[in-house]
Amino acid sequence: MSTAALTGHSKKRIGIVVIAFFLILKFSIAEAVPNIDSWETQNGARVMFIAADSLPMVDIRVVFSAGSARNADQPGLALLTNTLMVSGAGKLSVDDIAEKLESVGAELGNDALRDMAVLSLRSLNDPDKLETALEIFRLIITQPTFPAADLERDRQRLLLSLKHRQQQPESVVKEAFYQAVFGTHPYASPTQGTEASVNAIKREDLLNFYKRYYVARNATIAIVGKLNREQAETLANELISALPDGEKPPAIPAVPALQEPSEKRIELPTTQTHILLGQPGMHRGDKDYFNLYVGNHILGGSGFASRLMQEIREDRGLAYSVYSYFIPMAADGPFQTGMQTRNDQAEEALTLLRDNIRRFIDEGPSADELERAVQNITGGFPLKTDSNKKLVEYLAMIGFYKLPLDYLKTFNDNVNKVTVKSIQSTFKRRIDPDKLAVVMVGGVADKP
Amino acid sequence: MHKNAIWAGIAIIAGIVVLFSLTKNKDNPSTANQSSSSTVYEHQLDNGMKILVQPDTRSPVVVSQVWYKIGSSYEYNGITGISHMLEHMMFKGTKELAPGEFSEIIAKNGGRENAFTSRDYTAYFQTIANDRLELCLRLEADRMRNVIFKNEEFLKERDVVAEERRLRYEDQPRSLTYEQFNATAFVSSPYRHPVIGWMEDIQAYNVADLEAWYKAWYAPNNATLVVVGDVDPQQVFKLAEKYFGPLQAGEIQPPKPQLEIPQRGKRRIEVQAASQVPYLLMGYKVPSLKNIEDPREAYALEVLAGILDGGDSARLSRQLVRGKQLAASAGAGYNLYSRMDSLFILSATPVGEIPINTLEQAILAEIEQLKQEPVSATELERVKTQVVAADIYQRDSMFYQGMRLGILETVGLGWTVMNDYVENIQSVTAEQVQAVANKYFINKHLTVAELVPTVQNSQP
Numbered sequence: 011m012s013t014a015a016l017t018g019h020s021k022k023r024i025g026i027v028v029i030a031f032f033l034i035l036k037f038s039i040a041e042a043v044p045n046i047d048s049w050e051t052q053n054g055a056r057v058m059f060i061a062a063d064s065l066p067m068v069d070i071r072v073v074f075s076a077g078s079a080r081n082a083d084q085p086g087l088a089l090l091t092n093t094l095m096v097s098g099a100g101k102l103s104v105d106d107i108a109e110k111l112e113s114v115g116a117e118l119g120n121d122a123l124r125d126m127a128v129l130s131l132r133s134l135n136d137p138d139k140l141e142t143a144l145e146i147f148r149l150i151i152t153q154p155t156f157p158a159a160d161l162e163r164d165r166q167r168l169l170l171s172l173k174h175r176q177q178q179p180e181s182v183v184k185e186a187f188y189q190a191v192f193g194t195h196p197y198a199s200p201t202q203g204t205e206a207s208v209n210a211i212k213r214e215d216l217l218n219f220y221k222r223y224y225v226a227r228n229a230t231i232a233i234v235g236k237l238n239r240e241q242a243e244t245l246a247n248e249l250i251s252a253l254p255d256g257e258k259p260p261a262i263p264a265v266p267a268l269q270e271p272s273e274k275r276i277e278l279p280t281t282q283t284h285i286l287l288g289q290p291g292m293h294r295g296d297k298d299y300f301n302l303y304v305g306n307h308i309l310g311g312s313g314f315a316s317r318l319m320q321e322i323r324e325d326r327g328l329a330y331s332v333y334s335y336f337i338p339m340a341a342d343g344p345f346q347t348g349m350q351t352r353n354d355q356a357e358e359a360l361t362l363l364r365d366n367i368r369r370f371i372d373e374g375p376s377a378d379e380l381e382r383a384v385q386n387i388t389g390g391f392p393l394k395t396d397s398n399k400k401l402v403e404y405l406a407m408i409g410f411y412k413l414p415l416d417y418l419k420t421f422n423d424n425v426n427k428v429t430v431k432s433i434q435s436t437f438k439r440r441i442d443p444d445k446l447a448v449v450m451v452g453g454v455a456d457k458p
Numbered sequence: 459m460h461k462n463a464i465w466a467g468i469a470i471i472a473g474i475v476v477l478f479s480l481t482k483n484k485d486n487p488s489t490a491n492q493s494s495s496s497t498v499y500e501h502q503l504d505n506g507m508k509i510l511v512q513p514d515t516r517s518p519v520v521v522s523q524v525w526y527k528i529g530s531s532y533e534y535n536g537i538t539g540i541s542h543m544l545e546h547m548m549f550k551g552t553k554e555l556a557p558g559e560f561s562e563i564i565a566k567n568g569g570r571e572n573a574f575t576s577r578d579y580t581a582y583f584q585t586i587a588n589d590r591l592e593l594c595l596r597l598e599a600d601r602m603r604n605v606i607f608k609n610e611e612f613l614k615e616r617d618v619v620a621e622e623r624r625l626r627y628e629d630q631p632r633s634l635t636y637e638q639f640n641a642t643a644f645v646s647s648p649y650r651h652p653v654i655g656w657m658e659d660i661q662a663y664n665v666a667d668l669e670a671w672y673k674a675w676y677a678p679n680n681a682t683l684v685v686v687g688d689v690d691p692q693q694v695f696k697l698a699e700k701y702f703g704p705l706q707a708g709e710i711q712p713p714k715p716q717l718e719i720p721q722r723g724k725r726r727i728e729v730q731a732a733s734q735v736p737y738l739l740m741g742y743k744v745p746s747l748k749n750i751e752d753p754r755e756a757y758a759l760e761v762l763a764g765i766l767d768g769g770d771s772a773r774l775s776r777q778l779v780r781g782k783q784l785a786a787s788a789g790a791g792y793n794l795y796s797r798m799d800s801l802f803i804l805s806a807t808p809v810g811e812i813p814i815n816t817l818e819q820a821i822l823a824e825i826e827q828l829k830q831e832p833v834s835a836t837e838l839e840r841v842k843t844q845v846v847a848a849d850i851y852q853r854d855s856m857f858y859q860g861m862r863l864g865i866l867e868t869v870g871l872g873w874t875v876m877n878d879y880v881e882n883i884q885s886v887t888a889e890q891v892q893a894v895a896n897k898y899f900i901n902k903h904l905t906v907a908e909l910v911p912t913v914q915n916s917q918p
Contacts, residue, residue: 065854066850067850104780105776107770108769108770108775111771112843113843114843114847115844115848117847134847166786166810167779167787170786170807170809174734174807177631177733177734281628281629282624312565313561314558315561315565323618326614327614327615327616329618330622330625352620352624382566385566385567385568386565386568388568390587392518392587393586393587397516397855398854
């Protein structure tokens with residue numbers, strides 16, 4: 011399900027009964043946000059903890075700065091390392107790991123994003139079951155064995171996945187867009203690698219990557235569940251104490267601004283053209299975060315409440331999905347606008363996207379648009395933290411990016427500080443509509 | 459239940475079509491089942507509308523869902539997908555509200571909303587601060603009876619739905635294969651239609667078709683209100699009474715049975731599409747819990763699905779992906795809660811140069827083994843433990859809890875079925891699993907679809 015709200019911003023409102031129906035209440039969110047506890051383990055890992063008593067379960071999310079931005083010249087390395095970690099640990103084979111975890115009802119997850127490599131565990135807090143699950147999770151983190159046979163199997167699966175993605179317009183357009191926006195910056199490195207790079211990766215590369223990046227000082231452990239602080243400390247120590255302290259890897263380099271606009275077209279035998287346009291956006295902890303976040307909410311970040319949805323879907327029926335967003339990362343992640351439309355409408359759509367971005371930067375939002383966006387964001391705040399799953403993801407994010415511990419508690423206050431003027435000046439300063447990277451992937455326009 | 463990063467998001471069996479999607483979908487409800495000790499409060503209005511409330515006080519939030527007994531399985535040729543098209547039109551204004559204003563009001567109140575259509579149901583939901591529930595009920599009551607169909611809005615929205623179809627189906631070889639697979643497996647059952655409808659049908663809808671469909675199915679006596687969250691059930695009943703109570707019941711004509719005719723032999727199709735990677739779908743005709751003579755068989759099929767595909771230690775992963783290394787991914791699924799009889803589906807992607815036939819034979823060998831030998835005590839125990847765990851985990855999502863109540867009520871099983879789910883799974887024996895394998899996995903009730911790639915291996 012989507013989590014965005016919908017609306018139309020330029021409709022004439024009728025039905026005064028309905029308008030009068032709702033009152034704008036002050037939301038008092040401070041009590042709704044649970045307290046975050048944070049500390050360091052002896053070997054230097056950061057722990058983030060929220061006690062959540064209502065359900066007899068525990069969620070753990072361990073993240074390392076070991077995503078594809080660390081691939082160097084070996085695209086796919088971060089992903090394969092992360093994948094192989096769950097394929098053999100200590101004396102356990104991949105079959106043993108799966109069987110033991112599943113026999114206690116635990117769920118294991120793993121992924122390598124651009125900044126983060128993630129290992130996650132969900133378990134019941136029943137002592138026997140939790141202990142079994144934690145023991146295996148500990149081995150996965152601290153003693154992965156990277157069996158050669160498993161590497162070959164997962165290499166073949168990854169190669170097949172790459173082939174599959176070559177025909178998927180949404181994958182092709184994203185890959186090309188990251189190339190266009192990030193050029194030689196590590197964020198351009200494809201998370202899944204390329205056929206050549208995946209074929210060239212050796213077991214030794216995985217071992218080295220693991221040794222370099224999966225170290226305590228590079229780890230954040232987020233825990234949410236039915237535990238007290240003491241239990242959480244013990245749990246974190248047990249998980250991570252066998253990891254060497256290691257060293258924090260160097261910061262991800264800053265992303266250079268685009269020097270000129272670009273436009274790339276890739277042909278695929280599809281009925282729609284997928285369009286992405288954008289440029290480097292902002293990073294986590296960016297001083298402009300709230301202005302860009304709220305501004306983007308109005309431009310294309312809030313489903314039907316956004317201008318892009320109104321102009322392109324509601325007024326013209328050109329697309330099912332149209333949006334814009336910032337992905338804040340350690341360094342500036344992308345600001346991207348995207349949609350898909352029938353091939354013969356692609357040029358019209360591109361022009362509309364460009365015009366909307368330019369107009370938003372030139373004119374900024376209206377006072378009414380801002381008011382509605384702020385109401386939507388602040389009023390919807392409790393929805394961001396209404397499950398353990400969402401909480402543990404927030405915790406890991408806050409810990410990983412070193413955001414202040416009161417990030418959630420002050421979120422609405424920060425949103426309320428944003429003004430029409432501050433949005434407008436920030437967008438002017440941060441987004442240059444004359445230097446957008448555009449990628450279009452799709453078929454040749456034939457008759458509709 | 460390990461979520462693999464490499465092939466994540468590629469598995470299909472997508473029954474649901476939503477009003478709109480953004481690129482970040484983090485809150486998908488899990489597909490496993492659950493029973494729960496949480497209390498459910500039930501109430502029925504005089505006009506026939508049912509209200510179910512499940513309190514969950516963890517956050518000051520409420521999920522409000524209105525479920526209609528309508529979906530693609532109520533449709534017939536020529537208007538396929540019209541339930542989904544109607545779902546889109548429900549946001550296009552009423553006597554009181556301008557097009558889009560419903561969404562505008564919800565957004566202004568900090569709410570999130572969407573709607574989705576499936577074979578057996580259409581549902582509308584808002585997630586919102588718990589002091590705003592009244593607003594949602596008022597707006598939902600309004601559009602249950604007062605939608606106005608404007609031709610201009612309809613024409614634009616039809617284009618949106620056509621774009622949605624292109625995005626999700628026309629340009630997705632696996633989805634195309636799945637559609638044609640269903641259209642082959644089912645002859646007389648409406649489960650042969652895609653939920654979104656065939657493109658030719660979508661483009662031939664007119665505004666009168668939509669209006670007629672709305673009048674036929676949108677009424678309080680064909681709907682269920684489900685509310686989960688930090689609320690007082692009696693207060694919810696009062697609010698429901700206030701807003702839905704005055705609505706007139708409709709004359710709902712029950713749908714024709716449209717039962718599937720017996721299959722008289724194995725069916726096989728090829729689907730050619732712009733892919734580089736082949737794909738295999740196999741399905742056996744199986745009854746759903748609702749229609750089965752002995753319900754224990756349905757739970758045995760559910761356990762059987764867990765034996766094959768209940769995680770990385772289940773048979774398909776262990777034998778086909780890892781052991782024999784024939785598949786990059788493989789899965790199995792059974793929909794216990796469908797309104798009509800459906801398919802037990804097996805799906806797989808061959809790895810490397812493995813011929814699709816080799817993979818198919820390997821899957822059939824797994825099926826044969828299930829027929830010949832009882833599953834081990836360890837496997838059975840593992841599935842049962844997972845079910846108990848999933849039962850707890852799913853309480854973390856209010857949306858999922860509401861979803862389960864809504865589905866059970868809407869397909870006609872009744873929500874109380876969930877109370878016995880864990881117990882029913884716990885009582886399944888290895889002999890019962892073997893027995894249903896023998897009874898239902900028979901060759902002449904099998905349909906096989908193969909995606910045949912038309913694109914040669916190439917590096918762009």
